[in-house]
Amino acid sequence: MTVNTPIVNGTSYATVNAYSADSYAKAVEFYAKLLELSVQTDNISAAAKNETLLANAHIAIRVVLEENAAKQQEVDNQIKYLTSIAKTNDWRSHVNQSLVFNTTDIASLQDAFKQLDYPNQAYPSDLLPLQLYTIDPLGNIIGVTATKNAVSTKANKPVAVDAHGVSLAATADQTATVSKNHSFTDLSYLVKTSNAYPSLPKDTIPLAEKKAVAVMTSGGDAQGMNPAVRAIVRSALFKGCRPFVVMEGYEGLVKGGPEYIKEFSWEDVRGWSAEGGTNIGTARCMEFRERAGRLLGAQHLIEAGVDALIVCGGDGSLTGADLFRSEWPSLIKELLDNSRISQEQYTRYQHLNICGTVGSIDNDMSTTDATIGAYSALDRICTAIDYVEATANSHSRAFVVEVMGRNCGWLALLAGIATSADYIFIPEKPATSSEWQDQMCDIVAKHRARGKRTTIVIVAEGAISVDLTPISTADVHKVLVDRLGLDTRITTLGHVQRGGTAVAYDRMLATLQGVEAVNAVLDSTPDTPSPLIAINENKIVRKPLVESVKLTKAVAAAIQAKDFKKAMSLRDTEFVEHLNNFMAINSADHNEPKLATDKRLKIAIVNVGAPAGGINSAVYSMATYCMSQGHKPYGIYNGWSGLARHESVRSLDWKEMIGWQSRGGSELGTNRATPEEADIGMIAYYFQKYQFDGLIIVGGFEAFTSLHQLEKARESFPAFRIPMVLIPATLSNNVPGTEYSLGCDTSLNALMEYCDVVKQSAASTRGRAFVVDTQGGNSGYLATCASLCVGAAASYVPEEGIHLDQLQQDIETLGEAFKRSEGRNGFGKVILKSTNASKAMNANDLSKIITAEAKGEFDAKPAVPGHIQQGGIPSPIDRTRATRFAVRAVDFIEQQQAALEVTRAGDEDYQSENLPLANTASVLGIKGSHVVFTGIRRLYDFETEVDKRMPKVIHWAQTRTIADHLVGRKRV
Numbered sequence: 001m002t003v004n005t006p007i008v009n010g011t012s013y014a015t016v017n018a019y020s021a022d023s024y025a026k027a028v029e030f031y032a033k034l035l036e037l038s039v040q041t042d043n044i045s046a047a048a049k050n051e052t053l054l055a056n057a058h059i060a061i062r063v064v065l066e067e068n069a070a071k072q073q074e075v076d077n078q079i080k081y082l083t084s085i086a087k088t089n090d091w092r093s094h095v096n097q098s099l100v101f102n103t104t105d106i107a108s109l110q111d112a113f114k115q116l117d118y119p120n121q122a123y124p125s126d127l128l129p130l131q132l133y134t135i136d137p138l139g140n141i142i143g144v145t146a147t148k149n150a151v152s153t154k155a156n157k158p159v160a161v162d163a164h165g166v167s168l169a170a171t172a173d174q175t176a177t178v179s180k181n182h183s184f185t186d187l188s189y190l191v192k193t194s195n196a197y198p199s200l201p202k203d204t205i206p207l208a209e210k211k212a213v214a215v216m217t218s219g220g221d222a223q224g225m226n227p228a229v230r231a232i233v234r235s236a237l238f239k240g241c242r243p244f245v246v247m248e249g250y251e252g253l254v255k256g257g258p259e260y261i262k263e264f265s266w267e268d269v270r271g272w273s274a275e276g277g278t279n280i281g282t283a284r285c286m287e288f289r290e291r292a293g294r295l296l297g298a299q300h301l302i303e304a305g306v307d308a309l310i311v312c313g314g315d316g317s318l319t320g321a322d323l324f325r326s327e328w329p330s331l332i333k334e335l336l337d338n339s340r341i342s343q344e345q346y347t348r349y350q351h352l353n354i355c356g357t358v359g360s361i362d363n364d365m366s367t368t369d370a371t372i373g374a375y376s377a378l379d380r381i382c383t384a385i386d387y388v389e390a391t392a393n394s395h396s397r398a399f400v401v402e403v404m405g406r407n408c409g410w411l412a413l414l415a416g417i418a419t420s421a422d423y424i425f426i427p428e429k430p431a432t433s434s435e436w437q438d439q440m441c442d443i444v445a446k447h448r449a450r451g452k453r454t455t456i457v458i459v460a461e462g463a464i465s466v467d468l469t470p471i472s473t474a475d476v477h478k479v480l481v482d483r484l485g486l487d488t489r490i491t492t493l494g495h496v497q498r499g500g501t502a503v504a505y506d507r508m509l510a511t512l513q514g515v516e517a518v519n520a521v522l523d524s525t526p527d528t529p530s531p532l533i534a535i536n537e538n539k540i541v542r543k544p545l546v547e548s549v550k551l552t553k554a555v556a557a558a559i560q561a562k563d564f565k566k567a568m569s570l571r572d573t574e575f576v577e578h579l580n581n582f583m584a585i586n587s588a589d590h591n592e593p594k595l596a597t598d599k600r601l602k603i604a605i606v607n608v609g610a611p612a613g614g615i616n617s618a619v620y621s622m623a624t625y626c627m628s629q630g631h632k633p634y635g636i637y638n639g640w641s642g643l644a645r646h647e648s649v650r651s652l653d654w655k656e657m658i659g660w661q662s663r664g665g666s667e668l669g670t671n672r673a674t675p676e677e678a679d680i681g682m683i684a685y686y687f688q689k690y691q692f693d694g695l696i697i698v699g700g701f702e703a704f705t706s707l708h709q710l711e712k713a714r715e716s717f718p719a720f721r722i723p724m725v726l727i728p729a730t731l732s733n734n735v736p737g738t739e740y741s742l743g744c745d746t747s748l749n750a751l752m753e754y755c756d757v758v759k760q761s762a763a764s765t766r767g768r769a770f771v772v773d774t775q776g777g778n779s780g781y782l783a784t785c786a787s788l789c790v791g792a793a794a795s796y797v798p799e800e801g802i803h804l805d806q807l808q809q810d811i812e813t814l815g816e817a818f819k820r821s822e823g824r825n826g827f828g829k830v831i832l833k834s835t836n837a838s839k840a841m842n843a844n845d846l847s848k849i850i851t852a853e854a855k856g857e858f859d860a861k862p863a864v865p866g867h868i869q870q871g872g873i874p875s876p877i878d879r880t881r882a883t884r885f886a887v888r889a890v891d892f893i894e895q896q897q898a899a900l901e902v903t904r905a906g907d908e909d910y911q912s913e914n915l916p917l918a919n920t921a922s923v924l925g926i927k928g929s930h931v932v933f934t935g936i937r938r939l940y941d942f943e944t945e946v947d948k949r950m951p952k953v954i955h956w957a958q959t960r961t962i963a964d965h966l967v968g969r970k971r972v
């Protein structure tokens with residue numbers, strides 16, 4: 001199609017080509033009908049009978065017939081293709097040319113569009129369209145816009161017309177009206193800009209050669225599925241693939257066709273990071289359990305041209321995926337034999353390239369520590385139990401809370417730890433009916449006797465007794481009432497647990513796993529086993545899908561066979577560790593501690609630095625674990641200065657600590673003074689006086705410095721020749737020796753929620769960006785993770801600083817995005833700026849610069865969440881990690897006693913050069929997929945940039961790259 005521009009005096013002219021007599025006739029009819037143009041017979045050149053000129057006073061369309069069968073075939077294909085993507089894809093990003101008319105009466109045109117036989121699209125919505133598109137019989141995209149231009153968010157005002165519909169005020173800005181208020185313009189700039197995703201690599205791969213990567217969500221929905229789909233779609237585009245989504249899980253595969261297997265574009269997943277549930281639908285599909293259903297699934301995937309399938313679902317969905325993969329050769333053979341696919345298709349789709357990402361709130365998949373959605377559900381559960389706790393306390397009541405988890409007790413267990421529940425029921429560790437009744441009543445009675453006013457019992461949906469009979473909340477309720485006489489209520493949390501937006505952990509997990517899943521399918525060869533994308537501690541890893549499914553099935557089989565020991569051994573080691581911790585902390589009999597008298601220690605705990613989520617949980621867990629072991633826990637109140645000045649040491653009391661597990665801030669009190677600043681001599685004196693056998697420091701970089709000072713001072717002060725551990729706790733996550741510090745998750749969630757709110761405000765205001773000032777000292781960790789979670793347009797961190805050319809580029813990219821937005825919703829922009837990213841600019845300055853440079857196209861405002869970032873109530877992740885760290889720290893102190901025995905007794909001088917001795921002062925941390933202890937001396941001397949208060953190696957650099965790619969940030 002040739003579009004002859006510019007418009008001259010409000011009149012314009014276009015030539016469209018038809019390649020068959022049939023389409024020629026249809027095109028003439030189409031233009032006459034749609035635009036109310038009349039055939040201008042007198043204008044047809046005598047020589048060219050194969051031309052029709054349709055025109056009115058302002059528009060002329062020349063339809064030309066040039067018979068050409070091959071070209072007609074191309075046109076037919078184009079129409080077929082556009083029709084197939086009509087419901088999912090914005091056509092404007094799929095065409096090189098379009099013919100667009102301007103109108104001031106879009107409503108009446110919408111009716112005309114709907115009456116046509118061809119598919120149509122309306123933007124921004126069907127109800128309030130500003131633009132309409134359809135396809136003409138020649139395969140051209142024909143549009144109408146009610147806006148002046150791409151950046152205008154206003155519809156044109158009707159222009160006065162004379163009796164013949166001719167404009168009385170035709171202007172140079174192309175709003176000249178024609179009959180029925182429609183005029184003609186060319187919006188090719190719209191087409192160009194919607195194709196221009198700044199950081200996408202140049203799209204040089206021909207369409208036919210592009211790999212088509214499809215994603216589906218299946219099984220129960222889980223928070224985080226939308227961020228996973230977003231990451232897969234955008235990452236696929238970034239890698240030069242065509243992303244598809246399969247709607248409604250396996251049901252979509254079984255039904256097939258463009259309605260269920262849709263091509264997606266970059267814009268289709270805009271804003272999905274913050275959306276709960278799954279926008280592409282999910283289902284539990286019976287047909288797919290049968291071979292006939294899977295046969296249809298295979299046929300439909302091949303028909304849609306899908307090369308690789310990423311399934312995001314639970315154990316069932318991935319079992320289905322595994323079966324589908326293993327049956328694939330026989331499925332496609334059968335399809336070929338029955339002529340349901342061609343030989344060509346059979347050859348091309350020989351191998352099913354499949355990959356699993358685990359999306360399920362149950363966290364029941366073996367070989368991964370976490371499934372997408374599990375921590376969000378845990379968050380909903382803990383919030384609910386925290387609420388219930390308050391009313392339980394008022395009435396001194398017991399609550400029996402039922403949580404989800406059909407075959408897995410992970411949610412119940414982790415919630416039990418995070419809320420310090422009295423008793424939990426999980427399918428992996430059943431008891432006989434009389435055992436659980438006695439045990440539960442014994443524990444609850446002891447807690448009540450120690451002064452607890454509330455009782456919380458958590459029952460997993462799949463709880464059973466050893467003979468596999470289900471244990472219901474009603475059974476538990478009855479026992480609490482009959483045997484203990486407790487005023488008891490039942491609360492069933494139900495689908496609330498699957499509701500709401502994903503927590504930060506799940507957004508990160510889903511996003512990073514989605515990106516890795518695309519990498520995995522692109523790396524795959526017919527010989528590579530299908531992968532499952534898992535996480536071990538802090539590391540995204542690929543595992544063989546078959547093995548993971550096999551192990552998961554083995555757990556269910558062991559439970560069914562009543563081999564609970566085996567079931568437990570098949571759960572990952574972290575699950576077992578959590579269960580042991582829960583029992584040690586919540587069920588122990590303090591009158592009969594585990595260790596013999598001579599093994600019992602005096603262990604002190606101190607908080608140093610700024611507050612961080614999980615600090616109280618660490619103190620609570622350390623103290624209660626000590627009590628169950630037989631150690632005596634001491635709290636050092638108000639940091640080193642409190643100790644040096646006021647001898648602020650108290651033994652920790654169980655009753656006083658009720659509720660600390662879920663409380664924010666620092667109950668012990670904390671400040672930044674190091675031992676040397678506070679008076680290290682006095683500190684040694686009190687260590688000597690109280691005869692501490694071990695020390696746990698909870699805090700950030702000042703705590704790190706404290707440990708270094710105490711270790712150095714061992715030579716002068718024998719009181720410090722005791723095992724000492726640092727539990728890292730700081731939202732900055734800048735402690736060397738660990739990739740994770742307590743408080744990071746709480747803080748990240750607080751910041752993420754804040755950003756979601758300002759982003760919504762920005763989106764509503766249109767054309768607005770917020771510059772959010774982010775804490776974190778010299779570490780850009782928080783800003784980087786938050787930018788990944790909220791899809792921030794850019795983040796500026798101290799490690800990179802703010803370079804003017806990058807800033808200029810980011811402003812340009814923002815401007816392009818706002819232009820593209822055409823006033824639609826979903827274009828709220830957030831930029832994260834670490835406070836220390838620049839000495840010259842704060843968030844206010846930065847937003848002023850951006851506004852000035854945007855030259856009126858959009859504006860930027862500062863937003864300063866400040867200490868909100870320390871979080872209120874600690875997140876379940878920080879609570880449960882605090883417990884795990886605290887128990888490990890106490891174990892470390894127990895284990896390291898022997899190493900220091902001789903030198904502590906004063907029999908020998910302290911050998912400061914002895915490295916194993918130095919390593920008895922260590923930092924506990926997560927590194928990759930392991931929990932490790934690293935000696936403070938090594939860390940301080942070799943792995944720390946002391947002046948910058950930072951570790952030398954930044955472990956999250958890759959996260960920045962991914963965050964950039966997924967928002968199309970262009971790097972200078």
Ligand SMILES: Nc1ncnc2c1ncn2[C@@H]1O[C@H](COP(=O)(O)OP(=O)(O)OP(=O)(O)O)[C@@H](O)[C@H]1O
Nearest residue numbers: 219220250284285288289313314315316317320360
């Ligand atoms: N053995 C199987 N063979 C074929 N398809 C299966 C199999 N198991 C499950 N599926 C398919 O996966 C779908 C989802 O499975 P299921 O209902 O067990 O949920 P899930 O993926 O385990 O998620 P969740 O347990 O978190 O809800 C089933 O409806 C079915 O279509």
Ligand SMILES: O=P(O)(O)OC[C@H]1O[C@](O)(CO)[C@@H](O)[C@@H]1O
Nearest residue numbers: 220314360361362404405406461
């Ligand atoms: O939403 P539905 O189909 O009722 O399924 C509920 C089940 O789904 C899950 O949420 C996820 O498997 C289970 O914990 C629960 O038993």
Ligand SMILES: [Mg+2]
Nearest residue numbers: 314315316360
């Ligand atoms: Mg399941």
